Amino acid sequence: MMNQIALPIIPQVSDDLLEQYSLQMLKLGQSDTPLQRVLREMEEIAETESIPIVGALEGSILAGLIAMRHPPIRQVLDIGTAIGYSAIWMASVLGKDAHITSIELDQKRAARAQEFIRRAGVDHQVEVIVGDVFEILPRQNKNFDVIFQDCMKHVYFARDPQLAIELLDLCVSHLALDGLLFTDNAFCQGRVLEPSEYNQVKGIQTYNQTIARHTQLESLLLPFRDGLWFSRRLI
Numbered sequence: 001m002m003n004q005i006a007l008p009i010i011p012q013v014s015d016d017l018l019e020q021y022s023l024q025m026l027k028l029g030q031s032d033t034p035l036q037r038v039l040r041e042m043e044e045i046a047e048t049e050s051i052p053i054v055g056a057l058e059g060s061i062l063a064g065l066i067a068m069r070h071p072p073i074r075q076v077l078d079i080g081t082a083i084g085y086s087a088i089w090m091a092s093v094l095g096k097d098a099h100i101t102s103i104e105l106d107q108k109r110a111a112r113a114q115e116f117i118r119r120a121g122v123d124h125q126v127e128v129i130v131g132d133v134f135e136i137l138p139r140q141n142k143n144f145d146v147i148f149q150d151c152m153k154h155v156y157f158a159r160d161p162q163l164a165i166e167l168l169d170l171c172v173s174h175l176a177l178d179g180l181l182f183t184d185n186a187f188c189q190g191r192v193l194e195p196s197e198y199n200q201v202k203g204i205q206t207y208n209q210t211i212a213r214h215t216q217l218e219s220l221l222l223p224f225r226d227g228l229w230f231s232r233r234l235i
């Protein structure tokens with residue numbers, strides 16, 4: 001691939017002591033449910049196999065922000081299932097009628113996700129679709145109240161930084177009015193600070209500039225882990 005820089009996996013727990021303290025407090029408050037046990041098992045697997053998952057702190061923040069919405073969230077889209085970790089966190093706070101559509105390119109990861117989702121007891125709510133978001137999402141004839149966009153942008157933006165805009169447009173066109181769009185990896189591991197010769201960094205920079213000025217969204221960039229955009233559809 002042209003113009004690609006190798007980026008290490010973001011660690012689930014950073015060496016920031018206050019982040020570690022927040023995580024300890026979170027774990028003190030967690031009950032020992034089968035769902036939490038499955039999440040902890042997944043964290044260990046992700047660590048051992050270098051699978052890029054959001055980790056407990058970001059997972060709980062996503063879940064917390066979703067749980068606070070009124071009326072309750074009905075339709076969620078999870079872009080980049082990996083082994084199902086973020087989908088399970090989000091499912092943990094949804095009501096019985098809510099549904100998560102989760103899209104994953106890698107068939108083996110999707111199969112593992114389905115197994116973890118079953119073991120976490122949320123398989124009645126989470127549907128994993130194997131395929132490319134650029135092909136699958138245009139075929140979804142519904143809008144989503146929440147979209148979590150976490151599909152390794154820095155890998156395929158190396159092909160063409162303009163894909164960043166295409167992906168954002170695709171998400172906004174499937175986001176319900178007043179719906180929330182979360183986008184992970186806004187900082188591209190700090191590389192967004194400087195002009196870059198690499199397409200994948202340019203892609204993230206383009207995505208950031210476009211989301212910040214987007215007329216249909218109001219957005220906050222949370223300077224947390226690798227940078228998390230928190231956007232709401234206005235019009």
Ligand SMILES: C[S@@+](CC[C@H](N)C(=O)[O-])C[C@H]1O[C@@H](n2cnc3c(N)ncnc32)[C@H](O)[C@@H]1O
Pocket residue numbers: 052053054055079080081082083084085086087103104105106109131132133134150151152156
């Ligand atoms: C960072 S991981 C997702 C982690 C997940 N959100 C979590 O925290 O549990 C990104 C995933 O997106 C998938 N992916 C990459 N490009 C994709 C695409 N075009 N369509 C669907 N999935 C894609 C990758 O195979 C990878 O498993």
